[in-house]
Amino acid sequence: MGNVLTIIAQRLMLGLLTLLIVSVVIFAAVNALPGDFAQTVLGQGATPEAVAAIRQDLGLDRSPIQRYFDWLGDALRGDLGTSFAQANFASYTGTNSGATTVAAQIGPRFANTMFLAMVTATIAVPVSIILGVLAALYRNTVFDRAANIFTLSSISSPEFFLAYILILLLAVLNPLLPPLSNIYDGMAFSERLEKSLLPALTLTLVVTAHMMRMTRAAIINLLASPYIEMARLKGLSPARVIVKHALPNALAPIINVVALNLAYLITGVVVVEVVFVYPGIGQLFVDSVKIRDIPVVQACCLIFATAYILLNLTADIMSILSNPRLRHPK
Amino acid sequence: MILWIAAALVGMAIIAFSFRYAGQVATSQSPYFRDMPFGVAYGYILGVACVIWLIWAYLQALSSDPAIANKYFFLRVAVEGFVLFAAVAWLFRLLGRTVGTAWSKHLFRSMPLTASFGILIIILYAIVSIFAGALAPYGQAEILPGVAANIIPGGDPNLGGNPDFPLGTDQIGRDIMSRLIYGAQNTVGIAFVTTLIAFFVGGSLGFLAATLGGWLDQILSRAVDVLMAIPSLIFALLLMTIASVWAPRLGIPLTVFMVLIIAVIDSTRVFRLARAVGQNIVVMDYIEAAKLRGEGLGYLVFKEILPNATAPLLAEFGLRFCFVFLMIAALSFLGVGIQPPLADWGTMVRDLSAFVNYAQFAPLAAVTPLLAAGAIALLTVAVNFVVDWMLQKTSGLKE
DSSP states (O other): OHHHHHHHHHHHHHHHHHHHHHHHHHHHHHHTSSSOHHHHHHGGGOOHHHHHHHHHHHTTTSOHHHHHHHHHHHHHTTOOOBOTTTOOOHHHHSOOOGGGBHHHHHHHHHHHHHHHHHHHHHHHHHHHHHHHHHHHHTTTSHHHHHHHHHHHHHHHSOHHHHHHHHIIIIIIISOOSOSSOOOOTTOOHHHHHHHTHHHHHHHHHHHHHHHHHHHHHHHHHHHTSHHHHHHHHTTOOHHHIIIIIIHHHHHHHHHHHHHHHHHHHHHHHHHHHHHHTOOSHHHHHHHHHHHTOHHHHHHHHHHHHHHHHHHHHHHHHHHHHTOHHHHSOO | OHHHHHHHHHHHHHHHHHHHHHHHHHTTSOHHHHTOOHHHHHHHHHHHHHHHHHHHHHHHHTSSOHHHHHHTHHHHHHHHHHHHHHHHHHHHHHHHHHSSOHHHHHHHHTOOHHHHHHHHHHHHHHHHHHTHHHHOSSOSSOOOTTOOOBOOTTOOGGGTOOTTSTTOBOTTSOBHHHHHHHHIIIIIHHHHHHHHHHHHHHHHHHHHHHHHOHHHHHHHHHHHHHHHTSOHHHHHHHHHHHHHHHHHHHTOOHHHHHHHHHHHHHHHHHHHHHHHHHHHHHTSHHHHHHHHHTOOHHHIIIIIIHHHTHHHHHHHHHHHHHHHHHHHHHHHHHTSSSOTTSOOHHHHHHHHGGGGGGGGTOGGGGHHHHHHHHHHHHHHHHHHHHHHHHHHHHHOOOO
């Protein structure tokens, strides 16, 4: 067991290190902007005093290294800075209403995005594993070929194409679900679920296809091994061979694929949220990119990257844990 | 609604059971029916039910009542499109089997229908994008004076269409068909160039890392690890924000920045593959022999490693192209990609997407925005079909 713990600890450290370097990359990228925010916001009428005041207020007058560590320290404490677009500079008004901080803006939206991801995962994971097992069981039949064509098409279509087709079919021609997801605080759970069902279905289409193909491939890979042949020669039914003998050994790659696809979900969410006007972190990110609200862009980037790294790390650790040879070393 | 679905599922289970039983009795316990698991019987019944529903819905679309016909209009288009594409792909494969050299005939003989469909579509797109200027009736940014905006395709004057513009005109009076055709040139062309740059950078660095090893390999690999730890679309959006500030100052179009940014992000994936493939090759004896002959680095990379890595790299090129193409489309759709007045499919989808909501009243209104999105999907699907077939062929996995 000690062996596994060492490996996991190593992976965790590596993940932390990656995260640290990623934060440096993000910070450096943002600091590659020409001029600074104070000059941009004041435009033509910038007096040196006003520029200096804003610089001091936003801490732009210090060295980049110092600012990086300040930013990192604040981010760790949950303070992601002040949104440029909504900043009512303290030096002008002397007040600071809570809604101007990036954290206050991101907080509820982050929860919305997580909700969407959860709904998607609850639909997608069981469906794709069952379909993947079925496709492996009936490989090279009409069902398998149809599933192959369908999944390839839905993987390779852009998310917005799938989204508009679903809107067209399920919201416009057959008004079953609302085409827009206007979600607000204090909404009843059932209503919230109904409103986020269409974006969740879109994401499910994309993610399921991936997971299903991987599940199928992982199981088919195993079917060539001698112990499967043994099980078949014992006279077990094909379904029993796959569910009882192949699936437990295919679990490691399947878990890996599930985690990777959840990581993919984090980015796929951006386009889908924009299509459905879903008030999540992805939409905030795109809006901030358009108005160049740097602190928000920076913070969203960091959150997306953290989620991505964490999920990849989980995939790593889960596949180590599900490997009995690593769990019980000789 | 849910009750109906449940009742239908149970009903099908009963039909499936009796179907199997009838088969067993009728063929007097032939092994096929005797050993048929219940799930298989159920699957057959489910498949038959789906086909019956499709036929029923297709007939509904042909009904004279416009309210019902509208509802199933897109299903009709999908069914007809599927049959048409399958037929054309089959004819194309037939053509490939009879015309051409022995090699190409052999290639087409073992080709699944999906792959021949993919090749056909890729050829079509290539022709359209190369000859866009000659094919398009109007310019891509040409605002036609005195033309009312209409997005009803077909040019039927009864529906408010104009026969001069078969696919209608957009909000500011530009011919949509011309923009679609130019979109092929811009979107596909830019994606192709981006993929080429990504391959050149990622491929050469990957091979270098594999051949030289040591500290260069370490530095490059760790840098790629870090870049790959940031989700690509997010990273692209971050860099595009910064580029959008730099672009006007330097006087370089934003599109150039976009090409470079996506190329760099995607070259990390190419690097990984090229390095892995290269590492398998550099341990071969013939590389050892070439090194002993005193061949230089350029000879090793281009004459020894590259020819042996073509097959996996070619398949990767197809996949990379899809990813790049989709990323550009997504960026344009989000409004930070290819900039107007260049016609581009992602931007067209975003601009025209509001018309999807009018499909209730006139299904044709939703066709135009979906055409642009469908054009993107069709190409990526086609490339994926071909790559899938190539991978299956080269890996020799016959399962």
